[in-house]
Amino acid sequence: MVTRGAKVLIDCGFSFKQLQHRADRVGERLDDLDAVFVTHEHGDHVKGLGVLARKLKIPAFMTTGTFARLPGSIAEVPNVEYFAAGDSVHLDGLTVNTFSVSHDAGDPVGFCLGYDGVKLGIAADLGHAPNLVRLRLLDSHALVLESNYCPDLLRCGPYPPQVQQRIRGRFGHLSNADMSVLLSSLAHDSLRLVVLSHISAENNDPALVVETARRAMHPRRVELVVAEQHQPTRLFEVLP
Ligand SMILES: [Zn+2]
Ligand SMILES: [Zn+2]
Incomplete structure (x- = not known):
């Protein structure tokens, strides 16, 4: 979601290269992303998360249950910020409300993003x-x-x-x-x-x-x- 304040990505299921390619195709940049929010740890949601977080040096928001089950293949994710399902996160005018969903993952969530x-x-x-x-x-x-x-x-x-x-x-x-x-x-x-x-x-x-x-x-x-x-x-x- 791109706002006049924060710009955030929800999940990162593609490789960083593929994400870059797709961003280019729609005329978006990745280097001004402020954060990535993760719904859960399944590979189709986190495949490129490690590279993205390391390259862009942005915080990765997730529950502790998601973090605990991240696949080793994505390697280190620096700068993890934790939230509990039900919490709200505020970033430069953007509010990210989180809620639990029923899925076979560690502590999966959905998001409602509010801006202006x-x-x-x-x-x-x-x-x-x-x-x-x-x-x-x-x-x-x-x-x-x-x-x-x-x-x-x-x-x-x-x-x-x-x-x-x-x-x-x-x-x-x-x-x-x-x-x-x-x-x-x-x-x-x-x-x-x-x-x-x-x-x-x-x-x-x-x-x-x-x-x-x-x-x-x-x-x-x-x-x-x-x-x-x-x-x-x-x-x-x-x-x-
Ligand atoms: Zn899943
Ligand atoms: Zn999935």
Whole structure:
């Protein structure tokens, strides 16, 4: 999230080189990043974290549970700043509110970022969305939500039964239907943008995700964007 004050990155699942390449493609710089916030320690969220934190010399905010389980492959992360789920972190006018999510990780969190009256809610990698998560995301002007799998495609897909069970479980990932229920409960007149993320390449279909989200939003006109794995989305300006 880029504001007139702080500029922060949420997670760093790509190599630093790939992140640099993607930032270049959307006309953004990395050398003025103020901090990185980490949702949890799975490799697709922290692969480039060590190199990023060492090269840019920026603080990496995470829970102690996440830090304790960081993979050794990312090597040292200097300048770690801890928060507890539920805490708020303040950086140059930007407020980052944190909340627990249900996922099979050490102490995973979602974030709500607030700046100058604009609220961005982020919840990816969660097995289900209890009322606490919904309440934290209420009144967001923009949302980044997981829509990981379609149950039918998962069932017929290449994953072995135990992996399918993990994905479907309370500590796994959010299905399109779960996303739809959550999203429809979060609709309001000032919700401008929804980015649907963490979409499985094997067990989902982007067209189905968009159609499900569109139905959840009906009749409101909200910009719906699918975050693809192999290319960056464009930059979005979100106003209150
Ligand atoms: Zn995960
Ligand atoms: Zn993930």
